[in-house]
Amino acid sequence: MPSRYYDIDDFIADGQKIPCIFQTAVPEMGYLEHGRSESTDIRHGARLELPLWLAEPLAMGVSDEFPNGLVMVSTPAPFTSKIINALKANAVNVDLRSLTMYFFRLAQRWLELTGDHTLLAQISAAFKERAVVVNDYAYNTRSTSLMTDSSEFMGKLDDTEVKLYKAAHVASRQFKKWVSIKK
């Protein structure tokens, strides 16, 4: 999944929000804070959801004063142990689309940020497990036994998997065409 400069999906993936904990007070930005009316400032230790493109530079150490960055990022909702456990139990069954449209893109960015190897292993295992089934569906669109719940499964795919499905489907069609020409 190479990120291209003009890739709109990349923009949207970047715009996904991840929970951050502020390491410092930010004056006059209190209206951003969730459900607090007491203060006009963002307090130290406030929890706020920030888009990834903003959270990333803020989390980097910007000056000597804040060696650990202005905010501390915490695990986004799609990568909490609950979801990961569900993926481990049966990856095919998890509705990734309802979690986030860009699960795997977000995972990629998140792993770049944190370098969490166990999470990487788990997510790539889940991706492989799902990819097999995606491929299966893409090759057998007319198969009646699978048709019954193919739409149900398709509804659970994230953006990357939808692209994968399309690619696999096109490939299968071209292959069939090629085979028929050969005859």
Place this chain on the structure above:
Amino acid sequence: METPAGRDLQDAVLEDRTRKFQEFLEDRTHATDYRDLIRLMLVRDERRLVVDLDEVRDFDREFWQGLLDTPGEFLPAADRALQLTVVAIAEARHNVGESDVFYVAYRGSFGDHAVNPRTISASHVGKLLSLEGIVTRCSLVRPKVVRSVHYCAKTDRFHAREYYDQAMASTSTFVGSVYPTEDADGNPLTTEYGYCTYRDHQTMSIQEMPERAPAGQLPRSIDVILDDDLVDTVKPGDRIQLVGMYKSMGSRSSSKDGGGSAQFKTVILANNIVLLSSKANGGVARARISDIDVRNINRVAKKRNVFELLSQSLAPSIYGHDYIKKAILLMLLSGMEKNLENGTHIRGDINILMVGDPSTAKSQLLRFVLNTAPLAIATTGRGSSGVGLTAAVTSDKETGERRLEAGAMVLADRGVVCIDEFDKMSDVDRVAIHEVMEQQTVTIAKAGIHTSLNARCSVIAAANPVFGQYDTHKDPHRNIALPDSLLSRFDLLFVVTDEVEDARDRAISEHVLRMHRYVKAGTEEGIPVREDSGPSMQANGGAKEDADEHKVYEKFDALLHAGVTTRTKFNGQHKIEVLSIPFIKKYLHYAKMRVRPVLSQNAADYIVNTYAGLRNDELSAQQRKTSPITARTLETLIRLATAHAKARLSQRVERKDAKVAEQILRFALFKEVVRAERKKRQRVNEDSSDEEEDEDDEDDEDDSATFRSSAVPSSQSTRQLRGSSSNGRAYDESMTSVVDDEDAAPQDNFQLLAQAVEAMGVSDGAAGSSSMAGQQPGTGVSNSRAQLFTRIMGQLLNTPLFADEYASVDVLVAEVNKRMEQEDLFSEQEATAALRKMNDRNQIMLSGNMVYKI
């Protein structure tokens, strides 16, 4: 006697699995320390340990797979492992008996084993599943023999036999229910019933959640068997997540039609039950209130406008209806129930009826109550019968004996019943709820069953007017067409009319359009909402760590909260505040549980005054009462005031509580709002108006400027005197009505009033003495007597007596005295003095012997 099944299973594989699970329980590498949990379980005297499947999977994937796919072989091993671990851990204080059985319950991610009653299929038989649903029916709890003991008189020996039936997960072999009558040598055996061991047993059915069912299909249900400690953990109506083993029980009708059918009965043997909703369990809401919550609650309670803030935060999607929202808030808080020593029960729950035009969000409000109240049951007028609301006698399917089945109002004990389309209910059915609404019990005497059930619930009902549309030219009771006996049982009756008014219509349409523009955070724009959210990812045992758990305020959303008008001044700028619903739930729970307000003398005086005023006021031409004013109205005032005190978390019901109660009651009764600007006009025929003015400046700053100029100087003492004198009067009146009329209703009134007076702590002596104080002989007139005179005058002003705009003093005094008690008659001097006072206040014009109307 041997236990063949038990022996057979103790083979090497079982031993191996048991050891494996024992290792797991003693392993300290995973997040949960099960040794601690086991200790905790023993201290609590429980027998079920909840184990996280995710940790089992991380520990040993094979074992996990086995548990899910072939639980019949793995569950007994796990249970045995737990038993062994318990024995190793247990200390003397833990009180673990030798024959105690321990169970392992499971939670965590079930993957494709998470199903619901619809998607469960033949491929799931014999597997461990997690499913969600609503409990629809629970059978009675019956004991089942697990071990019988027999005595043989000849050999003087005891024999024991264990029973395994299909309803036990442990084994595939089972022993029939026939117990031995003779031992191996043919000697007769006597069963020692006292020494036998029994286990509780219950069946229930759970149904697919209606919102998860596919469009156009009825929800399906499935039978579940509960054993031992799981028995009676749920009741019908609970939403649960159930972990259990799907098991086939053999042919259902094999004996009847010669075993021709291959259809097997399948059930789920429950292993773990998690209550899903925060709905009440056994009358107590499960809302957990942490110390942070308590701090937040107290902080909010200290705000001046806490009542407005709370009521505005209710159903922010519904525009306007401020008073109804306030009333609903008070209903959710409810007043204080009184159980007097003489056995009298005084209701504390507040009943509300909304009558109004179509499309005035009545049902939406009901729906909101349904979602917010800890225990709420919804019915509609057409969809419920009288029996269904109270209690029905049915015959038990298994035993054939007659038993009671609780109706909606009995199930909603200590909760709220929401009845929509109340007017569509037939009269016969409606009468059935009369008793519930006042006496709060359901008494049944039919089919040999005579019993009384508790039904202490609030009723909130919505109805349409008789002609579909509210006819403003007709009297309210013609529009509502419900009998007075029923209307008086409702504390508050709101008439919601759909008035055509340009500004209001625009505001509402803007509000509604904003609602439609709202897109839930995190959803894709322009994508249809997916109906089926599917089973949740985890069968979770509880502790949900949620960052938003302590959230007090909703983040202001211009699309959702535009209708909210309560603003808090902060740093010179007004801010709109909306409390989050979870917080309100906690607040209500806390206020209901912790605060038990008592009436203060001030509030009691005020309530008595208001009541007397309401009963005796002559109404102006346009005003009509929506419901009769009876002694119940007095109780309504007390209840509303108490509930308002609860909203403030105050232990005393103060005068300001009573005032809010009056305001809401007046709004409901006359559809009028007590406001400072209107008081001047009302003063002529409304005695309570100037009273309000001089109290308002005690606690109302916003409007103080307008008051002070018009406030009538009136000392505290006179008000006290007048308050108690009118109290005495009301008292006397109901006394005489008892003498005059032997009817049952006034008797009832008197009794209620007397109780209310007693409950408020106003002694009879005080009331008696103050009525004496009213009769001051002499030339002048006491303030209270003058007020009384003024009030009666006010009523007379609209009668034919003043048809010519004037009347002579003699005729007037005679007319006034007609309305007075014998011992309270106004003397001529008193009347003249009173008239002169009125003249001074510009209420009438006194000229010589004539009184002119102004």
